[in-house]
Amino acid sequence: MQTKMNVGNISVIGFDADDTLWDNETLFQDVEARFRELMAPYCSGDDASAELFKTEMRHLHIYGFGVKSFTLSMVETALSLSGGNVPGSITTELLRLGQSLLTAPVMLLGGVEEVLRQLSGRFRLVLATKGDLLDQERKLERSGMVSYFHHIEVMSDKRVDDYKEMLRRLDVRPEAFLMVGNSLKSDILPVLQLGGEAVHIPYHVTWAHEATDGVNPTGRHYHRLDRIGELPGLFS
Ligand SMILES: [Mg+2]
Known part of the structure; x- marks a missing residue:
């Protein structure tokens, strides 16, 4: 049984977007699987993935999160793994794979629209996501969910100070904020x-950067659900 929240305290609900409202990580993993195939002349699939991840992490502070940084990292990794000899046809395919991520249809997860509809009447809903600004705006537009949100926040990162700054601008106290992701x-x-309050809804795949091995939050402000459709039940 989930602990019921004190609804009276909550005025704003923040929703993560990727893999909370719509599928995202599986698209990246499909592209990475193709990247591994393309790198087969130079190294094993696991080495290609490891190098790609290293490149992404090395550049995170200048590129930020999202599809474009992932694409640039694939190209750079291909150049480095091939000793600068990767054929133009492969580089072209890597760029095309990146573009396919930017134009992929938005696949809402089950129950999302009903939950947003129910909760938008009772709370201020905020979309709080990382990634490319343009890409996230386009996905939100294509999702058809934009009208349920009072505010869209594309954050450069999601650390304590980033949330603190967002809540300051929204003029909401942390105790009145619930984040779902x-x-x-x-x-x-x-x-x-x-x-603040937090509701964790794990997705079946997680990007390595988001891994938190062995961390198990506890306490009455932490909630864990199997699917987003269970969220309104926390307030009933
Ligand atoms: Mg997410």
């Missing part, structure tokens, strides 16, 4: 640290 690292732990 699939990533313990980005959506849950920083919000709990600030003194």
Whole structure:
């Protein structure tokens, strides 16, 4: 049984977007699977993935999160793994794979629209996501969910200070804020640290960067659900 929240305290609900409202990580993993195939002349699939991840992490502070940084990292990794000899046809395919992520249809997860419809009448809903600004705006537009949100926040990162700044601008106290998301690292732990409420809804795949091995939040402000459709039940 979930602990019921004190609804009276909550005025704003923040929703993560990727892998909370719509599928995202499986698209990236499909592209990475193709990247591994394309790198087969130079190294094993696992080495290709490891190098790609290293490149992404090395550039995170200048590129930020999202599809375009992932695409640039694939190209750079291909150049480095091939000793600068990767054929133009492969580079072209990597760029095309990146573009396919930017134009992929938005696949809403089950129950999302009903939950947003129910909760938007009772709370201020905020979309709080990382990634490319243009890409996230386009996905939200294509999702058809934009009208349920009072505010869209595309954050450069989701650390405690980033949430603190967002809540300051929204003029909401942490105790009145509930965050819903699939990533313990980005959506849950920083919000709990600030003194907010957090609902973790794990997705079946997680990007390595979001991994938090062995971390198990506890306490009455932490909630865990199997699917988003269970969210309104926390307030009933
Ligand atoms: Mg997410």
